[in-house]
Amino acid sequence: MNIYYYFTTKKAPFDISPKIEKLLGGKPREAEENERLRSRGNRGRQSVVPSTGIFEKNSILPATIKSNQRETHNIQVLADQMIRNNFVVADYSGLSDDEILDHLQSSNETEMNAIGEGMPFPYFELREENSEANIYAGMNQMNLMRIGRVASVGLSDYFSAKKQYELYLAQAVLIGGPRKFAGRSSLMSEEAPYEAKIQMAYKKREDEATQTRRRTY
Structure with a gap:
């Protein structure tokens, strides 16, 4: 019991x-x-509700983000801010090297990042600018930095997918960073850069006839 x-x-x-x-x-x-x-x-877990709200799982599409050198730098800056403000803890969940090695050897995982599987950015939004779908993130809405652009939504590019669906940025997550992985005889470490991962929510676009009927009711 x-x-x-x-x-x-x-x-x-x-x-x-x-x-x-x-x-x-x-x-x-x-x-x-x-x-x-x-x-x-x-440790380090928080009840974080995405700044864009919560979406049903069946309304989520896989998406990819592409970041240039400047945007990648912005992600590193934002990661440092999140760590300094205890929004994310970068200590491998408090595990020792022996415990990390035991975990990797007993699971199908090949590596462990210091921040774990990732943490949503405190605030994020999508902006359509100059024929690009740019993603901004920051500690709050007042201090935003561009962290990349939507490279694909499902099997299409953003604007092709938008012709069929209404698209929303459902999630933007900080991932990557320092990691440890199993070597031949011991645990190895690497100072890898932080990255961003995104998810898009979608809703099927209604044709003009359906929209007209809705407006008449």
């Missing part, structure tokens, strides 16, 4: 753990390890 309540914030009505702990003169070793791992897993 306690397994269920361990993963929730609820308290078991007949939780005997405190009694066992008292009889044993302290917390069982396994319980201490579980608490340590759970605390580590929660």
Whole structure:
């Protein structure tokens, strides 16, 4: 029963753990390890709602972003700001090198980034400028930097896809950065650059007849 309540914030009505702990003169070793791992897993996690809101999974299209040298530099600057403001923690989830190596060897993963799988930028938006779909991001709406342009949406370029769908920038995430990976006999590290990853939300465009009918109701 306690397994269920361990993963929730609820308290078991007949939780005997405190009694066992008292009889044993302290917390069982396994319980201490579980608490340590759970605390580590929660480090740096925040309830982040994207600045563009929440979209249904079935309305999301894969998309790619392309960044030039200046935009790549802007991503590094923004990553530093996010780390300094504790918006993202770049410490490999508190894992030691031995723990990282054990994790990589026991999973299908080939590497681990210091910031984990990534963190949404605090604020981001899409702007259509000079026949390009540019993406801006920043710590807030007042301080935005261009981090790239939408290179593709699904199998099409942005403006071709827009002829069929109404497109929205659903997510822009900071990824990459310093990473560690398994070498032949030990853990290796590399100072890789930070990058951005995006997702687009879509809605099928209505034809003129459908739009006219809607306006008449």
